[in-house]
Amino acid sequence: MIINDYCQKVGRRxxxxxxxxGKWSILLYRIIKSTGYLxxxxxxxxxxxxxxxxxxxxxxxxxxxxTGAVASWQAAxxxxxxxxxxxSLDFLGAAVSAAILIELSPVLAGxxxxxxxxxxxxxxxxxxxxxxxxxxxxxxxxxxxxxLAAPRVxxxxxxxxxxxxxxxxxxxxxxxxxxxxxxxxxxxxxxxSAKKYxxxxxxxxxxxxxxxxxxxxxxxxxxxxxxxxxxxxxxxRATIQAFVFSxxxxxxxxxxxxxxxx
Amino acid sequence: MSFDGKRVLKGMDLEIPAGKTSVVVGCSGCGKSVLxxxxxxxxxxxxxxxxxDDEDITQMGRKDLFRVRKKFxxxxxxxxxxxxxxxxxxxxxxxREHTELPEEEIQSRIKKSLELVGLADxxxxxxxxxxxxxxxxxxxxxxxxxxxxxxxxxxxxxxxDPIMADNINDLIIETNRRLNITSIVVTHDMESAFKVGDYxxxxxxxxxxxxxxxxxxxxxxxxxxxxxxxGRADLSASSPSKKRK
Numbered sequence: 001m002i003i004n005d006y007c008q009k010v011g012r013r014x015x016x017x018x019x020x021x022g023k024w025s026i027l028l029y030r031i032i033k034s035t036g037y038l039x040x041x042x043x044x045x046x047x048x049x050x051x052x053x054x055x056x057x058x059x060x061x062x063x064x065x066x067t068g069a070v071a072s073w074q075a076a077x078x079x080x081x082x083x084x085x086x087x088s089l090d091f092l093g094a095a096v097s098a099a100i101l102i103e104l105s106p107v108l109a110g111x112x113x114x115x116x117x118x119x120x121x122x123x124x125x126x127x128x129x130x131x132x133x134x135x136x137x138x139x140x141x142x143x144x145x146x147x148l149a150a151p152r153v154x155x156x157x158x159x160x161x162x163x164x165x166x167x168x169x170x171x172x173x174x175x176x177x178x179x180x181x182x183x184x185x186x187x188x189x190x191x192x193s194a195k196k197y198x199x200x201x202x203x204x205x206x207x208x209x210x211x212x213x214x215x216x217x218x219x220x221x222x223x224x225x226x227x228x229x230x231x232x233x234x235x236x237r238a239t240i241q242a243f244v245f246s247x248x249x250x251x252x253x254x255x256x257x258x259x260x261x262x
Numbered sequence: 263m264s265f266d267g268k269r270v271l272k273g274m275d276l277e278i279p280a281g282k283t284s285v286v287v288g289c290s291g292c293g294k295s296v297l298x299x300x301x302x303x304x305x306x307x308x309x310x311x312x313x314x315d316d317e318d319i320t321q322m323g324r325k326d327l328f329r330v331r332k333k334f335x336x337x338x339x340x341x342x343x344x345x346x347x348x349x350x351x352x353x354x355x356x357x358r359e360h361t362e363l364p365e366e367e368i369q370s371r372i373k374k375s376l377e378l379v380g381l382a383d384x385x386x387x388x389x390x391x392x393x394x395x396x397x398x399x400x401x402x403x404x405x406x407x408x409x410x411x412x413x414x415x416x417x418x419x420x421x422x423d424p425i426m427a428d429n430i431n432d433l434i435i436e437t438n439r440r441l442n443i444t445s446i447v448v449t450h451d452m453e454s455a456f457k458v459g460d461y462x463x464x465x466x467x468x469x470x471x472x473x474x475x476x477x478x479x480x481x482x483x484x485x486x487x488x489x490x491x492x493g494r495a496d497l498s499a500s501s502p503s504k505k506r507k
Contacts, residue, residue, distance in 0.1 A: 128345075135304050136342040140356045140404075141331040143324075 020223075020245075027149060027223050034143075034150040044151040045158075052117050052152070052218070053159030057166070063112050064167040067104050068174030071096045076183050089185050093194035096175045101202040102262075105167040107254050110213035113160060114246035118221040121152055122242030125225025126235040134226065149222040153215050160214020161207045168206070205261045212253055217246040263296055263307050270296055272468035274310070278461075283438050283445040285459035285476070287452070289490065292465045294448040295339065298414045301446065302334055303327045314412075332360065335405030336414040340421075341397035343389040343404070349376070350385035353404045360408065375403040378440075379433060395426035402433060406441065413437070415447040419454045427454060434458045452491060456480065464490065 038045055075095050125148055128134050137144040172194075179185040221242045228238040263271040270293040278284050288294050299305045300312060303319045311318045314330050322330065343352050353375055357368045376382050379399040389397060398418060405413055415434060419427035431454050438445050438458075449455050455462065455476070462479040464472040466486050472479060479487065488494075 131340060131345075132338045132342040133344055135299070136336075136338060136344070136404075138304055139302055139331065139334065139336040139338075140359070140408075141328040142355070142359050143328070 023227065024219055024223050027145065027226070028153075028219055030145045031150045031153050031219070034146040037143075037146045038150055038154055041147075041151070044147070045154050048151045048155035049159050052113070052155045052214075053163055056113055056116055056159075056163060059112055059116060060109050060163050060167050061170055063108055064105065064170035065174035065177075067108050067167075068096070068100060068171030068176075069178045071099055071104060071171070072175035072178040073182065075099070076179075089179075089183060090189060091193050091197075092179055092183070092185060093175075093190040093192070094197035096179075097172065097194040097198065098202055100171045100175065101168055101206045103206075103254075105164050105171055106206045106209035106213060107250060109164050109167040110160065110210065110217065110250045111247055113163065113214065114217045114250060115243050117156070118217040118246040119239045119243045121218060121221030122225045122228070123235055123239045125149075125222055126228030126238040129226060129228045130231050130234060144226070149219075149226070152222055153218040156214035156216075156218030157211055158214075160217075161210040163214075164206055164210035168203070205257075208261065209254065209257050212257065213250050216249050216253065220246050220249060263293070263300065263305065270468060271300075271307075271465075274465075274470055276463055276470055276473065278444060278446055280444050281442060282460040283434065283447060283458050284461040284463065285447045285449060285455045286463045286465065287448075287450060287455050287490065288465035290450060293468060294450075294465060295416050297465070298336070298416050298446065298448055301414065302331065302336060332408060333411045334414065335408065335410035335412070337398065337401045337405050337416065337418055339417045341389075341401035343392075343397055343400060345389055347389075348385065349381075349387050349389070349392070349400050352389070352400060353385075353407050356404070356408050371407060372403075375407050376400075378406070378437070379403045380429075395422050395429065398422070398430055399433065402437070406437065409441070410443065412444045412446070415445065415449075417449055417451075418447060419449065419451045427451065428457075430454075431457045452493070466490075 072092065075092055076089055079089060079092060079095070125134075128148075134144050134148075137147060176187070176190055179190045180187060224238045224242045224245070228234045230237070274297065276286075276297075286294055286297060296305065300307055301314075303312075303322070307320060310320070312320050314333070317326075317330060319327060319330055343349075344355070347355070350369075350372055353372045354368050357363055357371060361368075363371075372385060373382070376385060379402050381396060381399050381403070384392065384396065384400070389400070392400065402418075418430050418434065422430065434445065434447065435458055437443065445458075447455070447458055459476040462472065462474065462476050463470055464479070464487060472482065472484065472487055480491070482488065482491075
């Protein structure tokens with residue numbers, strides 16, 4: 001009986017997941033069809049780019065600087081255990097730089113934005129749903145997907161790569177500060193090893209991840225918002241769901257992209 | 263029409279007369295607001311057809327549905343003003359989206375619309391700064407801005423004090439008279455219903471149980487209609503008028 005109930009629960013959850021995936025896909029299709037509308041309404045996209053990108057800068061700055069700092073410190077700890085002697089930290093710059101460009105900046109900046117932006121999109125659109133504002137758009141013959149979702153997803157696609165570039169710089173600064181003041185590595189050693197092993201492909205792969213994560217986070221927030229039911233409780237639930245699904249999307253997407261790109 | 267397996271509307275044969283104010287009454291939760299949303303195409307019925315100017319909207323794609331919706335204006339129960347926009351932006355949104363009018367013309371129309379509802383100086387306010395009655399009036403101004411042929415009112419007086427409710431009733435009558443539109447008012451406020459309604463329909467248990475003039479509704483001896491009209495919780499209790507006989 002317990003096994004039966006458990007199997008039913010797993011089956012139901014699996015179906016719900018694929019239903020959700022279907023909703024996201026339909027929404028993405030309708031957003032892509034809205035390209036002409038967005039070209040006429042660039043101001044809507046610009047407003048969302050400011051909200052999503054510019055207003056996320058303080059949080060991304062804090063997260064990135066400490067990400068770089070921790071990466072530097074823990075890489076040093078691992079190198080010293082593996083490579084003995086005075087040369088052990090000569091490759092610190094290269095290792096930390098690669099980690100920041102390929103993984104740390106896109107994923108951590110993505111999760112931070114998922115929490116800040118994805119959840120707030122779900123809350124905003126969810127509130128509009130439960131207070132009939134979405135129905136009001138429809139009654140005015142305005143497509144809420146074009147007016148609300150398309151600008152947000154487009155802003156996600158645009159601003160996330162820009163945020164990750166910014167995060168790359170700030171994380172490198174954090175890594176360098178720890179390397180210089182705590183590990184006593186000279187700037188020449190740190191940056192020459194980073195430069196020697198630098199690959200432009202690492203930057204591009206990080207930006208591809210950022211593009212997918214930014215658009216995906218906004219898409220999930222919009223979809224969950226549009227399907228919110230149940231008043232204030234429903235909006236609260238939607239906010240949490242948006243963060244959880246966006247974070248899971250980033251982590252799973254990170255693995256899938258890693259297998260494709262590397 | 264069902265929600266999660268529960269049938270809300272079971273049999274609705276209703277024809278709305280043109281140029282009149284039709285009032286649809288019924289108890290709370292009987293499907294009055296659902297009826298309005300079906301007429302607007304915001305919901306799709308499980309079965310049946312909805313004809314607007316002889317076009318069946320249940321078979322339409324999104325593009326055609328939006329074309330038909332431009333004939334409508336709707337005042338929602340809570341006004342449903344867009345929180346992130348000022349009163350001016352709320353009212354002007356449809357004009358900016360659907361017309362190529364210059365900004366001066368749009369502002370002129372917004373001003374006239376606000377004057378019609380008696381809110382001339384509120385265009386820069388946010389919805390959060392407005393009272394319930396003011397929100398409804400702005401909602402009405404928004405619903406009328408595109409010169410619709412049909413206006414739907416979802417519980418227009420709910421939540422308002424008696425004086426403000428009567429103001430809204432007067433607005434509905436005045437709007438109908440000046441703009442020569444077809445109005446459908448959904449309400450359980452009988453005073454409002456009798457004041458504004460030329461034609462009435464009543465929903466009970468998911469079906470239309472009365473259609474006719476407001477006078478005929480007031481005189482009906484049907485026990486379900488009497489019970490609703492007199493606001494009696496118990497169907498079997500006699501009305502005071504019967505007791506006097």
